[in-house]
Amino acid sequence: MPGVEEWRDGAYRRTLRLPYGHGIVALTPHPDHIGCRLTLTDPRDLTLAISRCRRLLDLDADPVAVDGQLADDPLLAPLVAKAPGRRVPRTVDEAEFAVRAVLGQQVSTAAARTHAARLVTAHGEPIDDPEGGLTHLFPAPEALADLDPESLALPRSRRTTLLTLVRHLADGTLQLGVENDWERARAQLTALPGFGPWTTEVIAMRALGDPDAILPSDLGIRARRPGARPAAHPAALTARAAAWRPWRAYAVQYLWATEDHAINYLPQ
Known part of the structure; x- marks a missing residue:
């Protein structure tokens, strides 16, 4: 997703929204480990940032x-x-992943990236990245909840799906953290307009972390x-x-x- 993620000099780089500020992580694959280089605006976010990167890469799985x-x-x-x-590729931000899953409905991955990039440019928080091309944090649900539907270059039905999702995320009605009940979250997602089995299950897989x-x-x-x-x-x-x-x-x-x-x- 342009502005939020990039592949540069053999590393996957992306921005991180964190409780005390923001960060940029560069993850580099090696034969026996993943190199992790973090740049944080507040060192109090270090432990959480590392945890999110481990989760992104599913490093606590038992491959044996x-x-x-x-x-x-x-x-x-x-x-x-x-x-x-x-x-299983997970995510560093469950709400971000859910929004991206909706943007990817019934379109190619290239089109989904285009939609996501527009959303990021218009509503994401700008950041500085002296070492690369990252420009924004992905917009928080609160920043998207009051969007004018006409400002979204999406079919009308998908606008409804997206705005209903972000409003439920913003007011806390829907919670997608790893600590939340998987089946309850599935039921809540299925009840939203435009959420079929594919979108619900891919969120369960990659955001909720259900290994099954x-x-x-x-x-x-x-x-x-x-x-x-x-x-x-x-x-x-x-x-x-x-x-x-x-x-x-x-x-x-x-x-x-x-x-x-x-x-x-x-x-x-």
Whole structure:
């Protein structure tokens, strides 16, 4: 997302909204660790910033337990053997991720980035980044709650979805922190206009941190399920995935990574 994230000099860099100020983190992959370089406006945010970066990268997962379970399935076993230890990408900001999930509904990832960049430029908080090209913090729900719907370059139905979401986040009616009840959050999301199973489950997977979240309607998973030609029906995939519990979110990562594909159209 331009302005908030970038890849520079071999590192993933992004801005962080923190309780006492803001920060910029650069995360660099190495063979045996992830290098983490933080620039903070207030050192009191150090512990929380590190925790959020670990969560973003799912560094507290148990890959031995996950891979041991998934490798029992003969169809997943080759994928696990080829690239063991896959993690589930999480987030440093649950509200930000939920907004981005809505912006990505029924459009390509390129279009979703464009929508997000417009939102960031218009409503995000400017920051200085002497070492790179980061320019803003992603706007907080409170900054988006009173937006004029006509100012959003989105279909009318998605404007309603986005504004309803941010208003519930801003007033605390909806909470998506890692400490919140997953099933209650799912029920609250499903009750919002424009929230179908895909959006709800991807938020459960990446924002709430449910390791068993699965997206059986996702075209990428259905098309890439090992041994499945043509794409599997969602009900059939759900039945097959029962053996992957409680690590179905990790199975999704293995299936998404089987090969490059052009499926880029995200449902609700």
